[in-house]
Amino acid sequence: MSNINRNNYEAFLLDYVEQNLTAELVAELMLFLEQNPDLKAELEAFENTSFALEQLETFEHKADLKQAAVEELMIAELEGLNTAQETAQLNEAIKANEAYAVLFARYKKTILVPEQVVFSDKNSLKHKDTKVVPIYWWVSSAAAVLFVVFTLNPFVTDNNNLSSVDTRMLPVDNAQALIKEETKEVSQPSVNSSQSSVHSSQSSVNNNKKPGISNKKQVTSNHQPLNINHQPSSKKMIEIEPYKEKEYVVIEPVELVAEEKSSKEFLTVSEVLKKEAQKRLLENEVTTSSKELVAANVVAKVLGNNAEVETTEDASGEVKEYALNIGGFSFSRKIRK
Amino acid sequence: MTVSEFNKCVDDYSDGLYRFVLKNTKDGDKAKDIMQDTFEKFWHKKDEVQPGKEKSYLFTTAYHAFIDDTRKAKKKGNFSEVVESNFTYSNQYTGLQEVLENALNQLPADQKSVILLRDYEGYAYDEIAEITGLTESQVKVYIFRGRKFLQQFLGSIEQVL
Numbered sequence: 001m002s003n004i005n006r007n008n009y010e011a012f013l014l015d016y017v018e019q020n021l022t023a024e025l026v027a028e029l030m031l032f033l034e035q036n037p038d039l040k041a042e043l044e045a046f047e048n049t050s051f052a053l054e055q056l057e058t059f060e061h062k063a064d065l066k067q068a069a070v071e072e073l074m075i076a077e078l079e080g081l082n083t084a085q086e087t088a089q090l091n092e093a094i095k096a097n098e099a100y101a102v103l104f105a106r107y108k109k110t111i112l113v114p115e116q117v118v119f120s121d122k123n124s125l126k127h128k129d130t131k132v133v134p135i136y137w138w139v140s141s142a143a144a145v146l147f148v149v150f151t152l153n154p155f156v157t158d159n160n161n162l163s164s165v166d167t168r169m170l171p172v173d174n175a176q177a178l179i180k181e182e183t184k185e186v187s188q189p190s191v192n193s194s195q196s197s198v199h200s201s202q203s204s205v206n207n208n209k210k211p212g213i214s215n216k217k218q219v220t221s222n223h224q225p226l227n228i229n230h231q232p233s234s235k236k237m238i239e240i241e242p243y244k245e246k247e248y249v250v251i252e253p254v255e256l257v258a259e260e261k262s263s264k265e266f267l268t269v270s271e272v273l274k275k276e277a278q279k280r281l282l283e284n285e286v287t288t289s290s291k292e293l294v295a296a297n298v299v300a301k302v303l304g305n306n307a308e309v310e311t312t313e314d315a316s317g318e319v320k321e322y323a324l325n326i327g328g329f330s331f332s333r334k335i336r337k
Numbered sequence: 338m339t340v341s342e343f344n345k346c347v348d349d350y351s352d353g354l355y356r357f358v359l360k361n362t363k364d365g366d367k368a369k370d371i372m373q374d375t376f377e378k379f380w381h382k383k384d385e386v387q388p389g390k391e392k393s394y395l396f397t398t399a400y401h402a403f404i405d406d407t408r409k410a411k412k413k414g415n416f417s418e419v420v421e422s423n424f425t426y427s428n429q430y431t432g433l434q435e436v437l438e439n440a441l442n443q444l445p446a447d448q449k450s451v452i453l454l455r456d457y458e459g460y461a462y463d464e465i466a467e468i469t470g471l472t473e474s475q476v477k478v479y480i481f482r483g484r485k486f487l488q489q490f491l492g493s494i495e496q497v498l
Contacts, residue, residue, distance in 0.1 A: 075484050103488070106495075109433060110487040112441070112456035117356035121369060125351060125376040126344045 004032040006039075013043055070100055074107045138303055142326045149295045150333070292333065296324040338383040338391075346391050347376065353458060354395050360453055361403050363442065371406070375399045396458070397468045400450060407446055433491075440490035448483040451476050 004012050012029050015021045021029065033040050073090040076082045082090065094100045267275075293309075300307040303326060312321040323332035351372065358375075359368040375398045379386070386394045441449055450469060454460045462480075466473045 071485065071488075072481070075481050078484070079480065106488050106491050107484065109491055110437070110484045112437060112452065113434065114457045115356065115434075117352060117359060119351040119355035119372065121372070122347050122351050125347045125372065127340050127380060 004028055006036070009036075009039060010042075016043070067100075067103075071103065071107075074100075074104050077104075078107060078111060136327065138306060139327050139329060142299055142303055142307065142324075143329070145299050146296075146324065146331055149292055149299075150331075293319065293322050293335070296322060296331075299326075300324060338386070343380060343383055346379070346395070350392050350395055351376075354399055356457060357396065357453055358399050358403055360441070360457075361446065361450060362406070367403075367406065371399055371402045374402055393464065393468060396454070400468055401470075404446060404450075436491060436494055437487065440487050443490070444483055444486060447471070448479045448486075451479045452483045452487075455480060 009029075009032060012021065012025065012032075016026060016029055033043065070090065070093050073082060073086055073093070077087060077090055090104075094104055293311075296309050300309045307324065307326040310323045310325060311319045312323075314320045319335055321332060321334045323330050325331075354375065355368060355372055358371050359365065362368050362371065375395055378398050379391075379395055382394070441452070444452070447469070451465050451471075454465045454468060460468070462473045462476050465471075465476045469476070471479070
C-alpha cells in the first residue's frame with residue numbers, strides 16, 4: 001500500500017533529491033508522480049536547487065574569503081582577542097604570503113595615537129566651594145517678617161514723632177528741605193526747653209553780628225549755629241537752608257543723663273537731632289526689645305515646628321538675650337538694660 | 338560628591354572628554370557647548386553617579402549629546418553647515434595622522450565613536466557598550482568594520498602616492 005499522498009509528497013521529493021530514498025520508495029514515488037502529473041514540475045524545481053549548490057562549489061572568490069578570514073585574525077590580534085592558536089595561524093599565513101605581511105603592517109597603522117588636547121575653559125566648569133542652603137517659602141517669609149520687626153519697629157511705635165526715626169545713620173541732606181513753621185517755637189520735650197528753642201530767622205537777623213548780609217546766605221555758607229532764643233516769640237519762622245554736602249550724623253550710644261545742661265548757647269540742627277535721637281533710642285531700648293521678644297514668639301508659633309525662640313537668662317533670671325531659630329537660620333539679639 | 342571632588346573630575350577628565358567631543362563634532366564652539374552641558378548635568382546628578390563611574394557618566398552624557406546634535410543637524414539639512422572637507426578627496430597629506438584623521442571623519446558616527454573610545458581612552462568593549470548603549474558584540478563589529486575601512490583608506494592613499 002502506498003504511503004505517499006498529496007499531503008506528504010514534499011518530504012519524499014526532498015529525500016529523493018538528496019538521494020535518501022530506498023529503491024522501493026523511489027519506485028513508489030515515481031508511480032505517485034505518474035498518477036499525479038501536475039506534481040512533476042515540483043520535482044524539477046527541487047532538482048534546480050541542487051544545481052545551484054553545485055554552482056557554489058565553483059565559487060571564484062575563494063581567495064578573497066580566505067583573506068577576509070585572515071584579516072579578521074589580524075584585527076583580532078591588534079585588539080588582543082586572539083588565542084595563542086589563532087596567533088600562530090596568523091603568523092603562518094603571513095609567512096606563507098607576503099601580501100598578508102603588507103596588509104598586517106597597514107592594519108597596525110590604523111591604531112590611533114592619542115593627541116594632546118587641552119580644554120582651556122576648565123575654570124568655567126568648576127564650582128565654588130560654597131554651601132548651598134535651600135530657602136523654603138516659610139524661611140523667606142519669616143525673614144521678611146523679622147526684617148520688618150527688627151528694622152521698622154521704631155517707625156511703628158511712634159509715627160507722630162519725627163524724632164523717633166532711627167537716627168543712628170541719618171542722612172542730613174536737606175537740599176530740598178525748607179522747613180517753615182509758624183508761631184511755634186521749636187521746643188522738643190526731650191530737650192531742655194529753656195535751652196532748645198531755635199531762634200527764628202528774623203531774630204537771627206536781629207542778633208546778627210554782621211548786618212547787611214542776608215539771612216539765607218549766612219546760614220547756608222557757614223553752618224552757623226542756630227541762635228537759641230530763651231523767650232519764645234508769638235510768630236516765628238524757622239528756615240533751614242540746605243547743606244552743601246551730604247552729611248551723615250553718626251550717633252553712638254551714650255549713657256542717658258537725665259538733665260544734661262549744655263553750656264553751649266547755640267546748637268546746630270544736627271546737634272539737636274543727634275541729641276534727640278540718642279535720647280529716644282536709650283529711652284525705648286528696653287520696651288523695644290520686649291516687643292521684639294513678643295513678636296519673635298508670635299513668629300515662632302506661626303511657623304510651628306520649624307521655628308523656636310531660645311532665651312538666655314542672666315544670674316538674676318532676667319532675659320538678657322534671645323534667638324529666633326528658623327530652620328538653618330538663627331537671629332539673635334541682646335536686650336540691653 | 339563634594340565640590341572639590343567635582344572640581345577634581347573637571348581637572349582629570351575634561352581634556353580627554355573635550356578631545357573626544359571635538360573629534361566627533363569637528364567644531365570647537367559646539368564641543369565647548371557640549372562640555373558645558375555635560376558638566377552641568379553631571380553637577381546636578383553628582384550625588385546619583387556611583388563612585389568610580391564619573392568618567393563613564395561624562396563620556397556617556399557627551400556621547401548622547403553630540404549624537405542628538407548630529408541627528409538634529411541631519412534633519413535640518415543645512416547645506417551651509419556641511420564641512421566640505423568631509424566630502425572631498427585630497428592626496429596632499431603631510432603625515433599618517435592627517436590621513437587617519439581624514440579617514441576617521443568619513444566613518445559613520447557610531448563606528449567613529451567606538452574607535453575613539455577604544456584607542457584614545459583605552460576603554461574595554463563592555464565599557465564602550467555601556468557608554469554608547471550598544472551591545473558588546475555590536476561594538477566589536479563596529480570596531481572591526483571601522484579598522485577595515487581605515488586600512489582600505491590607507492591602502493588607497495599608498496597606491497595614489
